Amino acid sequence: MNQVEALQAALAGEHAALYGVGVAGGKLSGARFRAANETFESHRDNRDRLSALLVAAGETPVAAEPAYDLPRAVVNTATASGLILVIEQRIAAVYGDLVEAAEQPAVRAFAIESLLAAASNQLSWGGAPQPFPGATP
Template identity: 90%
Template structure:
């Protein structure tokens, strides 16, 4: 995978993350809703940065799908939190791929920052610390 392909994959992942966190947020309230909102804003910022990196590289950013299949039904606060944890784990793997494929220091730095942020976010959503976030078994 080259840098452009990894950027496009990360952008596609962010589109899916925004959809899923948006769905999950509808089942949360109070502090959990605010945490979901912060997570949503972080993914939106990353989506915008990825789009800008692709445009700067002369590429057309991949568009969001109209809807995404969710890995579980979201009908309670517990399933909403579980969904966000799944999303954060999946996007960590995507950013791990971008770290590996990055050809420019600025892209690699962004990928590392994003990977660290989603690894920390996993803790908010009930995940446990792992030595190598984003690594796939």
């Protein structure tokens, strides 16, 4: 995978993350809703940054799908929090790929920052610490 392909994959992942966190947020309230809102804003910022990187590279950013299949039904606070955890695990893997494929220091730094944020978010949403966040088996 080259840098442009990895940027496009990360952007597609951010589109899906925004959809999923938005769905999950509808089942949350109070502090958990505020945390989901912060998570949503972070993914929106990453989406915008990835789009800008692709445009700067002369590429057309991949568009968001109208809807995404969720890995589980979201019916209450527990399933909403569980969905956000899965989203953060998946986005960490995408950023791990971008770290590997990055050809420019600025892209690699952004990918590392995003990977670390996803790892931190996993802990906030009930995940366990991982020795190599973003690594796929």
